Amino acid sequence: MADRELKGEGRRAISIFGSTGSIGRNTLDLLERDPAAYRVEVLTANHNAAQLAEQARRVGARMAVVADPDRYGDLRAALSGSGVEAAAGPDAVAEAAERPVDWVMSAIVGAAGLAPTLRAVRSGAVVALANKETLVCAGDIVMAEVARCGATLLPVDSEHNAIFQVFDFARPQRVEKIILTASGGPFRDKDMGFMEAATPDQAVAHPNWSMGAKISVDSATMMNKGLEMIEASHLFPVSESAIEVIVHPQSVIHSMVAYQDGSVLAQLGSPDMRTPIAYSLAWPDRMPAPVEKLDLARIARLTFEAPDPVRFPALRLAREALQGGGAIPTVLNASNEVAVAGFLDRRIGFLDIARVVEDTMEAAPGGTITTLDEILEMDAWARRRAAERMTAAAAQ
Ligand code: NAD
Numbered sequence: 001m002a003d004r005e006l007k008g009e010g011r012r013a014i015s016i017f018g019s020t021g022s023i024g025r026n027t028l029d030l031l032e033r034d035p036a037a038y039r040v041e042v043l044t045a046n047h048n049a050a051q052l053a054e055q056a057r058r059v060g061a062r063m064a065v066v067a068d069p070d071r072y073g074d075l076r077a078a079l080s081g082s083g084v085e086a087a088a089g090p091d092a093v094a095e096a097a098e099r100p101v102d103w104v105m106s107a108i109v110g111a112a113g114l115a116p117t118l119r120a121v122r123s124g125a126v127v128a129l130a131n132k133e134t135l136v137c138a139g140d141i142v143m144a145e146v147a148r149c150g151a152t153l154l155p156v157d158s159e160h161n162a163i164f165q166v167f168d169f170a171r172p173q174r175v176e177k178i179i180l181t182a183s184g185g186p187f188r189d190k191d192m193g194f195m196e197a198a199t200p201d202q203a204v205a206h207p208n209w210s211m212g213a214k215i216s217v218d219s220a221t222m223m224n225k226g227l228e229m230i231e232a233s234h235l236f237p238v239s240e241s242a243i244e245v246i247v248h249p250q251s252v253i254h255s256m257v258a259y260q261d262g263s264v265l266a267q268l269g270s271p272d273m274r275t276p277i278a279y280s281l282a283w284p285d286r287m288p289a290p291v292e293k294l295d296l297a298r299i300a301r302l303t304f305e306a307p308d309p310v311r312f313p314a315l316r317l318a319r320e321a322l323q324g325g326g327a328i329p330t331v332l333n334a335s336n337e338v339a340v341a342g343f344l345d346r347r348i349g350f351l352d353i354a355r356v357v358e359d360t361m362e363a364a365p366g367g368t369i370t371t372l373d374e375i376l377e378m379d380a381w382a383r384r385r386a387a388e389r390m391t392a393a394a395a396q
């Protein structure tokens, strides 16, 4: 892109939604290594006004938005004298996504990221998407908006970023399948008895990746891979049956594309999200990233195994949601968000997460849904239903 086209006065103007999270902080880490190249427009957080204000001052952001309206006073106080504009509330977060920038990182966790992501798509910015729940909850609508606006959506999720790098979009009919790799999470070797009693601390202790609490629990249940199958179905022109999952505990191969001539193309790298973030930041170019370079001789062995459907029922539930389509992925995602929050609050056990999701999916009304309002209604219904089911589980 020529400099004169940039919205940041010769620098690239950047907004980060969810800047206080794991992906948000990794994104800032890359930007701060080359301050002459970037100007930060908007940073957002959920509750943590102090951390948000500190980030905004540090990088000279134009605006900081905290989603929790009760933190507005804290944010204003923490930003006083800085010249950074402060705002609060979910609507302010979504509106901030309309401010003109060149590149947006969508890294809010959960369906709360849907509204800002849709606004960013409509704004004409390149949108780097980490927030997979947005595609699981409302993938048809988001992708239709991407097509209608001629937007560029770049997948940051490491598996989808890997596939994006090796998928022949000009000849999708030559692709036989895409293969998502899964680390298997912290409970890959554990039995059902261990998992029944597993604590939040055990579930968030991921062997390879350092991530936010919600996605770490999703990795432990393997719902993360289930969400990623649905995410992949929206990002790549392949049928449901052409999306496979394989457990690869080293997390070195980030995913693969199998072609009809027997070739399988993979993208490899150290498990560090700064590689896919850097890819999406520099795309279609590449940039240096401060990651540990892959040392295959030291790693020595890459291993693979089939996922266990008995210990990880979330994979089956996500496959059913993918096959069923309509409102079911929305219900899967919303009930999973509620159940994971309940587990992290120690209100339900680890294995109850999939039980709550399955029960909510079974109770869900069928039929197609097409509008955003219908999706939001279904999302709200599933959250209520899952919360009721969780109260019942906790009482047992
Ligand atoms: P995180 O919990 O570390 O950070 C989440 C961010 O979203 C924080 O800034 C938080 O303040 C904000 N947030 C949370 N709830 C919000 C709400 N209701 N409204 C507005 N803002 C809210 O999570 P993370 O690990 O950075 O993950 C972010 C997204 O990226 C998730 O969708 C996750 O699945 C995806 N992702 C993360 C990784 C990773 O390595 N961390 C890898 C692939 C994909």
Ligand code: MG
Binding pocket: 157, 158, 159, 228
């Ligand atoms: Mg992933």
